[in-house]
Amino acid sequence: MADKKTEKQEEHPKGQRLRQLELGNQTFEANGKKYFIEPHVSAARFQEMQLLEVDLGFNMDYKAMFDHLQEAYEALNEQQFADAAVTIRNIQDGIGLMEDRHHPIMRYCAMFINREKEDRRKVDELIVEQKIKDWNEEGIDYHSFFRLALNMVRGLKDSLEKHIQDTSVE
Numbered sequence: 001m002a003d004k005k006t007e008k009q010e011e012h013p014k015g016q017r018l019r020q021l022e023l024g025n026q027t028f029e030a031n032g033k034k035y036f037i038e039p040h041v042s043a044a045r046f047q048e049m050q051l052l053e054v055d056l057g058f059n060m061d062y063k064a065m066f067d068h069l070q071e072a073y074e075a076l077n078e079q080q081f082a083d084a085a086v087t088i089r090n091i092q093d094g095i096g097l098m099e100d101r102h103h104p105i106m107r108y109c110a111m112f113i114n115r116e117k118e119d120r121r122k123v124d125e126l127i128v129e130q131k132i133k134d135w136n137e138e139g140i141d142y143h144s145f146f147r148l149a150l151n152m153v154r155g156l157k158d159s160l161e162k163h164i165q166d167t168s169v170e
Contacts, residue, residue: 021144023151031134036114037148042121045111052108106132109145112152 021028026037041049068091075084110128114120118127135145 016139018139018141019144020141021148023147030138030140033115033134035131035134036116038112038114038120039152041112044122045120048123049108049111052104052111103142105142105145105149106135108149109152113148 028035028037068087072084072087072091075081075087107128110131111123113131115127115131118124
């Protein structure tokens with residue numbers, strides 16, 4: 001059976017398969033570059049990670065948008081205009097996050113997955129974009145980045161599990 005799996009994998013060129021990152025490995029290569037998964041981040045990167053955690057909470061799917069619109073509708077019916085306005089603004093923010101951006105989890109991981117000579121003291125948007133491009137071109141499955149993020153920060157696991165439950169098909 002193991003031989004068939006190996007044969008099947010060999011039938012597909014590298015660019016057509018998704019690659020999983022092995023948990024426990026501290027390094028991996030993507031698009032010809034070596035990356036290091038590091039347990040420590042600078043204050044600047046920690047601040048960015050905190051903002052991205054907020055983004056993860058507002059990056060919503062259609063069901064979440066519908067639920068928030070229902071909340072706004074109910075608040076308007078009860079003449080709670082400020083509550084409705086806040087809810088609608090949060091929906092706008094969530095939609096804005098979906099446009100022209102990588103998923104926040106990818107950016108989050110870019111804070112602690114580094115190239116060898118990268119300046120770890122700061123957040124460089126160009127390097128963040130290059131890293132994500134490398135990971136995409138390598139065909140790394142996004143679940144790998146979810147697992148890495150879950151292992152990096154306490155509390156994020158519970159938040160992501162809630163998001164997954166909220167967006168799972170019923």
